[in-house]
Amino acid sequence: MRTLLFGILLLATACRRPSTQFAAMLTPVRPPADYSPYLKAGDELVALGNDPTWSLTVNPSKGTLFFKSGKDSLTTSVPERQTDSDGVLRYNAPVGDGSLNIVFRPDSCVDAKTGQPYDYRVQIDRHGKHYVGCGVSLQKMTLLQDIWVLTELQGKTIAADASRQEVPRLEISLTDGRVTGTTGCNRLSGPVKADTRQIVFGPLITTKMACMGAAGDLEGPFLNALNAPLMYQIGSGRLTLLQNGAALMVFKKVD
Incomplete structure (x- = not known):
């Protein structure tokens, strides 16, 4: 009888809905609404x-x-x-x-x-x-509208060095629904949408310059990371993009 009751308790616990806080950190499946007209209007x-x-x-x-x-x-x-x-x-x-x-x-x-x-x-x-x-x-969304330089990708610190032409960066304009920037080698551009929870990039297009060394090694993972809807946290000049609750990329606001 004790074993049966314990099993029922475990089943009930497993069937509980996740908390709102945990659920909010999961990668979303619904695309964000288009708030660009409201942002343009102020x-x-x-x-x-x-x-x-x-x-x-x-x-x-x-x-x-x-x-x-x-x-x-x-x-x-x-x-x-x-x-x-x-x-x-x-x-x-x-x-x-x-x-x-x-x-x-x-x-x-x-x-x-x-x-x-x-x-x-x-x-x-x-x-x-x-x-x-x-x-x-819309206050949180207005904070996104800036130039952001990549400082961390999948737990690895990203810094400028002699083998990289420049550090990857994104310039986000939700009022225009566009993002531009660089992979650290090639220029990128494409549509972007966001709400207070998530941000969706793309489809992104890039120039086709050959990328060697560190810049070439970074470009693929960077573009792949931007290829799915991501949750985000923003504040104090720092933008963190998350996937399934874990930090995928960290950016620093350009002063």
């Missing part, structure tokens, strides 16, 4: 919902908040944002004889129509109507 927060269909953008650079539901839309000044200790973002925007109350609550949220994952559950109240949906902050 939007910081984006939210949307269904039943009824609605959308919201908050653009601090222009000082505007835009809300649309069906044929009804409004643009107003961005009110002061209130941030709770648990990361909840709140806006209370005066609109005519009423107000637009907006809450961004940090929590996993999947859009029922597209299946796209988001980082916030969003609630909006206006004129007695209640809207619910999903939202995202």
Whole structure:
């Protein structure tokens, strides 16, 4: 009987769903949404919902908040944002004889129509109507838009030396949906997309110059590493690309 109970306990443990934190570090299978129009516009927060269909953008650079539901839309000044200790973002925007109350609550949220994952559950109240949906902050994505020099690949330190023309680097522009750079020998370019969890490069094209020595040895593994969707961590001038939860490449921001 004890053996049977122990076996049942092991089976129950094995069948548990992985934690949100662990699952978020696994290599994703769904391509990221295209946020380039919002990034070009300078939007910081984006939210949307269904039943009824609605959308919201908050653009601090222009000082505007835009809300649309069906044929009804409004643009107003961005009110002061209130941030709770648990990361909840709140806006209370005066609109005519009423107000637009907006809450961004940090929590996993999947859009029922597209299946796209988001980082916030969003609630909006206006004129007695209640809207619910999903939202995202684009601040993390804006940090990606820079020039990054490779410092580590598959646990090995990458440094400039006499046998290498230059260190591999990537220049990421999500507003244009393009990445350019070098393998350390050949130039590369191609499309790129990212959300707050993952980044997808390619298909990438390169020039065809023959690569000798260290540059030639590095080019293949570097391009292969960029050939699949990758999770990423970014901060303090450092970009880490991960595969199945493990660091695959580390880049340093160009000063």
